[in-house]
Amino acid sequence: MARTTVEMLHIAAGLVAATAMTWAAAWAYPLGYEVIWWCGAAAMVATVLMGVGPLRRARAIDRRRG
Template sequence: MRRTLVELFFLALGLLAGFALSWACAWSYPVGADIIWTCGGLAMLATMLMGVGPLRRAWRADRAGA
């Protein structure tokens, strides 16, 4: 369970960083806020999709070790 929790932690940290960066950029440039939030949302989606493989491997490793 430990490996899975570590992967979930880093996935959540990446999503939080993407949100914080998108928020800061949209705040500093309100004219382009719609585009910034769209790109930020797509980047967060890509972060989630890229995290599926490592999360699945961590889950299998935790199950094999238990």
């Protein structure tokens, strides 16, 4: 369970970081607000998709160890 939890925390941290950077960029450049948020949303989806493989491996290891 520990490895799975760590992987979930990594994904959550990535989403928090992507949201913060997107918000800061949109705040700093209001003319590009909509485009910046679309790019930020794509980064958030990519963060989740890249975390799926490690999360599945961590879950399998945790299941084997009991």
